[in-house]
Amino acid sequence: MDFHLTQEQTAFQDTVRKFAKRHLTDKALQRAHNTTYPMEVAELMADQGLFGITIAEIDGGQGGALTDAVIAIQAVAEVCPRSADVIQAGNFGPVRVLAEYGTDDQKRRYLSKLLTGRSVIAVAMTEPDAGSAVTDLRTSATPDGEGFRINGSKVFTTHGSVADVLLTYVRYGPGIDGIGSVLIERGMDGFTIGKPVRFLSGEEWAQLYFDDVYVGPENVLLEENGFRKQIAGFNVERIGNAARALALGQHAFNIARDHAQTRKQFGRLLCEFQGLQWKFADMKIKLDAAELLLYRAASNADEDFSDSAETSIAKAYCNETGFSVASEAMQIMGGAGYSQDNLVEYCFRRTRGWMIAGGSVEVMKNRIAEDVFDRRFPQRPPSTP
Numbered sequence: 001m002d003f004h005l006t007q008e009q010t011a012f013q014d015t016v017r018k019f020a021k022r023h024l025t026d027k028a029l030q031r032a033h034n035t036t037y038p039m040e041v042a043e044l045m046a047d048q049g050l051f052g053i054t055i056a057e058i059d060g061g062q063g064g065a066l067t068d069a070v071i072a073i074q075a076v077a078e079v080c081p082r083s084a085d086v087i088q089a090g091n092f093g094p095v096r097v098l099a100e101y102g103t104d105d106q107k108r109r110y111l112s113k114l115l116t117g118r119s120v121i122a123v124a125m126t127e128p129d130a131g132s133a134v135t136d137l138r139t140s141a142t143p144d145g146e147g148f149r150i151n152g153s154k155v156f157t158t159h160g161s162v163a164d165v166l167l168t169y170v171r172y173g174p175g176i177d178g179i180g181s182v183l184i185e186r187g188m189d190g191f192t193i194g195k196p197v198r199f200l201s202g203e204e205w206a207q208l209y210f211d212d213v214y215v216g217p218e219n220v221l222l223e224e225n226g227f228r229k230q231i232a233g234f235n236v237e238r239i240g241n242a243a244r245a246l247a248l249g250q251h252a253f254n255i256a257r258d259h260a261q262t263r264k265q266f267g268r269l270l271c272e273f274q275g276l277q278w279k280f281a282d283m284k285i286k287l288d289a290a291e292l293l294l295y296r297a298a299s300n301a302d303e304d305f306s307d308s309a310e311t312s313i314a315k316a317y318c319n320e321t322g323f324s325v326a327s328e329a330m331q332i333m334g335g336a337g338y339s340q341d342n343l344v345e346y347c348f349r350r351t352r353g354w355m356i357a358g359g360s361v362e363v364m365k366n367r368i369a370e371d372v373f374d375r376r377f378p379q380r381p382p383s384t385p
């Protein structure tokens, strides 16, 4: 057991830190308040080799490890919290599912462009009546010639209104086994995007409508029985979600620590008040514990021991830690922390969302409880005879 990063990981971390300091320091605050995806950052990062870190070289990626992608999120978020989302988009979630399960033709048409940072993919899973109970999704794929007609609607899709392609969960037939996914392009006939709505974080989402959208066989990603594969991919998305929650908590902590060493009240520096020292000690304990849980989940996934309970533990704890640390940092900063000329309030708003997104903290805890008791706890009411 070794709790240190390897030499290669440390060198990689240094490189990403230098890149972030050089290119992302300016406008970090502006990016946090901008509702749209920072495309110019994506291009820079892709050119720097920060996209497709975990994707095989043969598919245009870097052939690295999930832990490297986590390190990249942390190193970028130290400087520019909003830009950590770009590392997420280029490495976790739908881009990785596409690399894992896409055909050569799909990778050629979509993946190669996504890895240049000049194109965006989103995952459209949640529906108005299928949130935590995602397997209740109703968006249907009905056979039509060689392809399918897609009908239904999605909500809360991150980057849904800017994405060029949407990895869309659909239902080919009843039950979990009936679920798979297709790739829907912006501009396809019958695909419309509703009015933008803002999350607390400032990010925009819009309802997506599919009205008889024709998807040819070349855009079917996973057929029936695809759900379990998709959720395995989603497990990795959760590691990116957890990494950002932790990294933004750390960002807020760093600002508050600097503030406490310069701000004086009652003729003393804030860091000299024991009441605040203990807050810092509690925050530090939580941040360190969360990082250990996150690294365990990522590094075991790298070793092919991907364990959804470990991921759930990491996600739930990083989500709660990121938010509680950002909240304490705000308290320590007083009015300055609550103000929008400072990134602490952004970290506070943003970390709140990750307790809901990507499998809520409660849903993660349901999974952890199953691991504790080594049995399944069905969430649905018993069926009536």
Ligand SMILES: Cc1cc2nc3c(=O)[nH]c(=O)nc-3n(C[C@H](O)[C@H](O)[C@H](O)COP(=O)(O)OP(=O)(O)OC[C@H]3O[C@@H](n4cnc5c(N)ncnc54)[C@H](O)[C@@H]3O)c2cc1C
Residues within 6 Å of the ligand: 122, 123, 124, 125, 126, 130, 131, 132, 133, 155, 156, 157, 158, 159, 199, 353, 354, 356, 357, 358, 359, 360, 361, 362, 363, 366, 379
């Ligand atoms: C910032 C953000 C980004 C998102 N990005 C995407 C995206 O890119 N693509 C996408 O498809 N979706 C996305 N979502 C949607 C997200 O996955 C859902 O919001 C989430 O799954 C919860 O579903 P819901 O909002 O419908 O809440 P509900 O499922 O209605 O849950 C409401 C509350 O009940 C709790 N709850 C529900 N079931 C149980 C249970 N069995 N046991 C205990 N508690 C339970 C939940 O934890 C929650 O607190 C995003 C959401 C947010 C907030």
